[in-house]
Amino acid sequence: MKSMPDSWRRETKPHKFCPGCGHGLVLKALGMAMDRLKIADRTVFGVDIGCSLLAWDFFNADTIQTHHGRTVPVIIGAKRARPNLVGIAYMGDGGGYAIGSQHLINATMRNDRILIIIVNNTIYAMTGGQMAPTTLKGQKTETSSRGRDPKYEGFPLRGPEMVASFAPEGAYVARGSVSHVQRLARYLERGLENQLQDRGISVVEALSTCPTNWRTNAEDTWKFLEKEMTDYYPVGELVSPFKRDTQKEAADLETCH
Amino acid sequence: MISKLETKKDEYPRPVEGERQAFMYGNEVVVWAALAAGAECLYGYPITPQNEVMHYWSRLAPDYGGKFLQTEDELSAGFATLGGIMAGARCFSATAGPGTILFQEPLAMAEMMRIPIVLVVQQRGGPSTATVIYSQQEVFLTIFGGNGEGLRIVYSPGSHQEMYDYTLKAFDVAWKHRFPTLVLGDGYQAKMRERVLLYDPAARGMEIEPTVPFVGLPGVPGVDREPAHWRNAFSVEEELYEELEPIINDYYRIAPSLMEKEEGYLDGAELILTGHGIVGRAVRTAVKELREEGFPVGFFRPLTLRPFPGKDLIRILDDCPRLLVVESAQGQLAKLIRISIGGELDHRVQMYPYFRPGLGISAEELVEEAKAILNGKREQKQEKEFSMSML
Structure with missing residues (x-):
């Protein structure tokens, strides 16, 4: 694995994310996928508000940082105007599943030819650790100080499962994790390929870490990601239009670990 | 391109x-x-x-x-x-x-x-x-x-x-x-x-300014050219101010060249009627009819509400400081006018409100209103002072 994908912009590294933040790994996986497909010259990368905005100068790719929850419509507007562009909308779980959820649902219904990446760290991080749609049951945040109570606050939202439940033909839906960067990169690559082949929408959720707001040390951070989050949010492809060669795929993904 | x-x-x-x-x-x-x-x-x-x-x-x-x-x-x-x-x-x-x-x-x-x-x-x-x-x-x-x-x-x-x-x-x-x-x-x-x-x-012979892409530019970013990185979020207040100041300066630099208005029947006018949009049209029609009947009225119709052609209105009100403001709102145009004429002139100008929020306004009713003002029947000081000072 290269330490730094070619599509990363070296001049803006080290990046601006907190120590232990998963964004750097998601963006590494994305960079690897972009490198493999050689699409940096026709990519429009859109970033949301929240921590994802810190990626506004991350890539050697044309980038638009927009408002909270509005990355999906901005990228759709660009993609529909110029279909040869590769549109990537990058956001957190608040942007994807709360304030921008109408865009996620309608973009999926329309099968817009873009890749939506939603980084799930179970929390609103930039604003200081409030409860997100993805906050786990019992998880303490600044706005669920006694732990998320499903009776009042509902159960955590499984975004890719929701999207998969009505994903149209040609859609690609997956959930990866920063604990398996190669596998996440493969999902993102497939999502992009799906767009390049004009098949349909691609939605990839990436399980990620936020030790700053979780208030966890390295060990507990990784434990929360690999155990609690992964138990509730299973990693894998939910919907794929690609022809399956299960044996090859299993071997392929095995090398990704 | x-x-x-x-x-x-x-x-x-x-x-x-x-x-x-x-x-x-x-x-x-x-x-x-x-x-x-x-x-x-x-x-x-x-x-x-x-x-x-x-x-x-x-x-x-x-x-x-x-x-x-x-x-x-x-x-x-x-x-x-x-x-x-x-x-x-x-x-x-x-x-x-x-x-x-x-x-x-x-x-x-x-x-x-x-x-x-x-x-x-x-x-x-x-x-x-x-x-x-x-x-x-x-x-x-x-x-x-x-x-x-x-x-x-x-x-x-x-x-x-x-x-x-x-x-x-x-x-x-x-x-x-x-x-x-x-x-x-x-x-x-x-x-x-x-x-x-x-x-x-x-x-x-009208040329429409061509479009220019912000993203998806030719060439490989980082190799043939710098990547286009567009943002609207800034880390510190000075950074924002630095970004914003030239935008504001640009706006006010071009503003005078953008202001547009229509005016008419100003000679010897003792009352100016003003309104914008479709109400401005009723205003113009009313003034034409009033002039035909011999009433000394003129009109001012802003075509740009932003930037507002205040300088032209100031010139007009300098000669005739009585203004009937007509609009299908509770003084939104009147507020713009007061902001733009400001200062001393604001004290000298007698403003008559004709506010009908959400209602259409006909030339006929404006003819009657203007006649009432010119005949001294629209002092209604209380109502006037209330609505104008509470703008």
Whole structure:
């Protein structure tokens, strides 16, 4: 694995994310996928508000940082105007599943030819650790100080499962994790390929870490990601239009670990 | 230069050849003007009374290479429009009432990032859902609605001909100066049919400023060129100020060249009537009739509400400091006037309000009102002082 994908912009590294933040790994996986497909010259990368905005100068790719929850419509507007562009909308779980959820649902219904990446760290991080749609049951945040109570606050939202439940033909839906960067990169690559082949929408959720707001040390951070989050949010492809060669795929993904 | 929507625009016929007389709805006029200006995409959401803009666009535009998307709400419509514009296409949208509220978010982004969005607003009654019919209550929303400084250009046409002329112009001005440019119509104009002369701007020697992509530029970013990184979020206040100051300076530098108005019958006038949009038309008609009857009245009709042509009004009020402000709102135009005339003149000018929020206003009632003022029957000091000082 290269330490730094070619599509990363070296001049803006080290990046601006907190120590232990998963964004750097998601963006590494994305960079690897972009490198493999050689699409940096026709990519429009859109970033949301929240921590994802810190990626506004991350890539050697044309980038638009927009408002909270509005990355999906901005990228759709660009993609529909110029279909040869590769549109990537990058956001957190608040942007994807709360304030921008109408865009996620309608973009999926329309099968817009873009890749939506939603980084799930179970929390609103930039604003200081409030409860997100993805906050786990019992998880303490600044706005669920006694732990998320499903009776009042509902159960955590499984975004890719929701999207998969009505994903149209040609859609690609997956959930990866920063604990398996190669596998996440493969999902993102497939999502992009799906767009390049004009098949349909691609939605990839990436399980990620936020030790700053979780208030966890390295060990507990990784434990929360690999155990609690992964138990509730299973990693894998939910919907794929690609022809399956299960044996090859299993071997392929095995090398990704 | 990026080709239009990656297709050859020449493959399509010109929407308007030469000149053509038509009799049509205001919403249809908007669409023909947009097509004649080379608009390529409309992303919009249904709301009365602007719906026919989408209807006619989705019907007509494909014949001229235009694209359409009905989005899930006005936020999506506005931000998709910004995305399309940043990709280099001439995109626009139309809305009204509560939709204009949702459009403030993309308009604010456009102000910060100098994105040349054109938005047609067909005002309906407010506040809230109110009526789908008509008002002039979206003046302040259109001008100052965002979390910012109102760095926008707002035209208020009064007829279908002006609707055509100024929508065409909006596409030129927006791309030339890269500020959000709005055409403020209303439900009456949207749903009324009247005569209009459609024309090909090129045939009149009018050049519409070409579009320029913000992203998707030629070459490999980081190799052949720098990547285009566009943002509207800043870490520290000085950084924002540094970014904002030149934008504000640009706005006020170009503002004087953008101001437009119509005025008439000023010679010997003892009362000036003013109104904008379709009310401005009633004002002009009333003044003409009053003059024919021998009453000394004149009119002033701002065509740009932002920037407001205050200097012209100051000159007029210097000679005749009595002003009847007419609007289908509770003093939104009157506020603009007071802001722009300001200072000493504000104390000298006697303002008479004729505010009918959400109601249409006819020339006949203005004739009566002006006569009452001129005959000294409209002192009504209490009402006047209340409404004017409480603006």
